[in-house]
Amino acid sequence: MRRMIYGAISALVFTGAVFVMLSFWPIGKKVELTSLKGVPERGAYLARIAGxxxxxxxxxxxxxxxxxGVAFxxxxxTFYSPNITTDxxxxxxxxxxxDFERAVRQGVSPDGEAYYPAFPYPFYAKLSDQDIADLWAAFQTVVPVTQASKLHEVPFPFxxxxxxxxxxGLFLDQSSDASVSNKSEQWQRGQYLVEGPGHCGACHTPRNLLGARKTDLALQGADKLPDGSKSPSITAEALQKGxxxxxxxxxxxxxxLIPDGDVFGGSMGEVVRDGMAFLSQEDREAIAIYLLDLRE
Incomplete structure (x- = not known):
């Protein structure tokens, strides 16, 4: 009995020590962007793309x-999106x-805490320095709203x-340059939009038990989205077959509107309504060219 008690105490002490060490584990890196001048109009357009x-x-x-206040x-x-006005x-x-750069591209709060990956910062890591400056300039034009952010409703141990x-450490890939030089400019623009601010893979890629994307199955669809629906495969083969x-x-x-006269349902309808409908025709075509892997 005494041995069991000692074992339990040792386990608690070890667990506590691990979390103390984790609390002092620094994340994020310093990036110097003060020399860049952002363009609010470009940032506002990018904010639509990024959701x-x-x-x-x-x-x-x-x-x-x-x-x-939007619940996910x-x-x-349940995670709630925070207030990001200028209050x-x-x-x-x-x-x-x-602070803004570290939050958006690195998923680290101004206090040094890690953001939950419900915020798709792994995709925003592909935003350029100028993209960040443009977004920041756009957010400076937002009217302040005095409204507290809702606390996440997340049970232990999450x-x-x-x-x-x-x-x-296990799953985050923040590489920013994945361009393919032998493809057309439209294809590469589409790749940037899909893999970066558009974060299509957030919904169209299956995830493991810890909520990380299975990158080897990128864009092959997911059986379980937060709203309970499924997402289809949007690989070139699947789209062409469809x-x-x-x-x-x-x-x-x-x-x-889809070819058979029906409409996108579920969250995809909202993605179109609140984001993709505002894109330029050139960008919508670039996304299509990339997804269908066309050489144009």
């Missing part, structure tokens, strides 16, 4: 733009450009943010 407005605006309940229910708990106390009003550092071509795919991205 910032859709995910941080609770329009269904009459919320103000970018004031947060997952098997790990000095409850939003990003006191942030610096460096509520222990120190564990996210282990998750990052009768998609560049024109009808780009048109669907604009209108939500």
């Amino acid at each position: 910032c407005i859709a995910c941080h605006s609770n329009f269904k309940e009459g919320g103000a733009p970018l004031a947060g 229910k997952t098997e790990f708990g 000095g106390e409850l939003g990003m009003g006191e942030w610096s450009l460096a 509520n222990l943010r120190e564990g996210l550092k282990v998750w990052r 009768g998609w071509d560049k024109d009808n795919l780009a048109y669907a991205f604009q209108t939500g």
Whole structure:
């Protein structure tokens, strides 16, 4: 009996020591961007592509733009998008450009905490320095909203943010340059949009038991999305087999209408309504060209 007690105490001490060490494990890196001048118009366009407005605006309940409060229910708990307006106390009003960069591309808060990967920062790692400066300039034009961000409803042990550092070490890939030089400019633009700000793989790639994407099955569809629906495969083979071509795919991205006269359902309908419908025709075609792997 005494041995069991000693064993339990030892396990608790060891676990505590591990979490203490994790709390002092630094994450993120310093990036110097102060010399860049952002263009708000470009940043506003990029914010649409990246889903910032859709995910941080609770329009269904009459919320103000970018004031947060949108719920994302997952098997790990319910996450709420935060207030990212310019409010000095409850939003990003006191942030610096460096704080913004670390949050968006590295998934690290100004306090040094790791963000949950419900925030798709692994995709935003592909944003350029100028992209970050443009986004930041756009967010400076947002009206401040005095509204506190909702606390995530995440049960133990997923509520222990120190564990996210282990998750990052196992699964996070923040490489930014994955261009393919022998492809057309349109194809490469499409790759950037799909793999970067558009974060298509967040919904169209299956995940493992710890919520990390199975990158070897990229864009092959997922059986379980947060809203309980499924996402189809959007590989070139699957799309071509389904009768998609560049024109009808780009048109669907604009209108939500699919070739058989039906419309996109579920979260994809919202993606079109709040994001893709605002893209230029050139960008919608670039996405189609990349997904269909066309040489144009």
